[in-house]
Amino acid sequence: MPEGDTVHRLARRLGVLTGTTVRGSDFRIPRHATADLSGAAVLGTTARGKHLLTRFDHAGQALTLHTHLRMDGEWTVLAAGRSLPRRLQADARVVLTTTGPTAAALRMPVVELLPTDAEESVVGHLGPDLLDPGRSADDLVEDAVGRLAAQPDRPLVTALLDQRTVAGLGNVWVNELCFLRGHLPRTPVGEVDAEPLVRLAIRAMRFAIAPGGPGRVTTGDTRPGRRYWVYGRTHQPCLRCGTALLFSEQGSEDPEGRHTWWCPRCQT
Known part of the structure; x- marks a missing residue:
C-alpha cells in the first residue's frame, strides 16, 4: 500500500491540473455513473495521510473527489490532447479531461464525490499527518x-x-x-x-x-x-x-x- 510520502508526491504531481477547467468527466463506478464535472474549475489536490482530496468549483458548488489507492490504485497524468491508452481503458475508474492535462484513476478502490464541506466525513478520523504543511x-x-x-x-x-x-x-x-x-x-x-x-x-x-x-x-x-x-x-x-x-x-x-x-x- 502506498505510504504518506508517496501520496503527497502524487498530490504534487496532480497539481498540474490546478487552474484548469474540466472539459469532460467519466466516472466508471455505479455510485457516480451519472456525475458530470464538465465546466468545473480544478482548485487543487491535497493529501491527508494516505487519502487524496481533489477540489473543484462547479458553478459555485464546492465539490471534492476523494480517492484512496489502497494496494492497487494509481493516478496517471497524460499530456494535453492525449487519450488513455487502450490497454489501460479497462482499469479506468475516473477520467478527467481538462483544458490542460488529462488525469485517470486506475484500479482505484475508493472513489467518492462529495461536497467539500463534508470532507471530514471521510478523513476526520485520521490522526495527525506528519507531512501536513500547515502544522509545525x-x-x-x-x-x-x-x-x-x-x-x-x-x-x-x-x-x-x-x-x-x-x-x-x-x-x-x-x-x-x-x-x-x-x-x-x-x-x-x-x-x-x-x-x-x-x-x-x-x-x-x-x-x-x-x-x-x-x-x-x-x-x-x-x-x-x-x-x-x-x-x-x-x-x-x-x-x-x-x-x-x-x-x-x-x-x-x-x-x-x-x-x-x-x-x-x-x-x-
Whole structure:
C-alpha cells in the first residue's frame, strides 16, 4: 500500500491540473455513473495521510473527489490532447479531461464525490499527518505522542500503523523507524520514548518528499537493495552489525496481514 510520502508526491504531481477547467468527466463506478464535472474549475489536490482530496468549483458548488489507492490504485497524468491508452481503458475508474492535462484513476478502490464541506466525513478520523504543511513539527509531535500514550499497552508497530493515531505511516516507515530508534517492533508503546521517534519520522518523511531528492531512503545508500535497513530483507545480514534479520507476521491485530522485520542485536 502506498505510504504518506508517496501520496503527497502524487498530490504534487496532480497539481498540474490546478487552474484548469474540466472539459469532460467519466466516472466508471455505479455510485457516480451519472456525475458530470464538465465546466468545473480544478482548485487543487491535497493529501491527508494516505487519502487524496481533489477540489473543484462547479458553478459555485464546492465539490471534492476523494480517492484512496489502497494496494492497487494509481493516478496517471497524460499530456494535453492525449487519450488513455487502450490497454489501460479497462482499469479506468475516473477520467478527467481538462483544458490542460488529462488525469485517470486506475484500479482505484475508493472513489467518492462529495461536497467539500463534508470532507471530514471521510478523513476526520485520521490522526495527525506528519507531512501536513500547515502544522509545525512541535504541534504534530505533541498530537501524535499524546495519541500514542493513550494506549500504552499496544505493540509499537501496531500503534504506528493505526491511521487514527498517526496518518501516513505505512509498513516500510514503521519497520525502519523501529530499527533506527533501536526498538523491538512489539514493544509496548508505554515502554518507548515516543517523542524522538515521531520527530525522526517527520524529518525522514519530509526529506523523502523533497523535490529533486532521492525519495524514500533510510540508510543514505540509494543502491539497489540497500535503501532500507530491515524492510523486506528477510534473513539477510543487518547492514549495521551483520546479524541475520528476523521476520514475522504482525498477527491477528493487523487485518491487512503485513510483515515485520527487525535485527535481534540492534533492537532491544
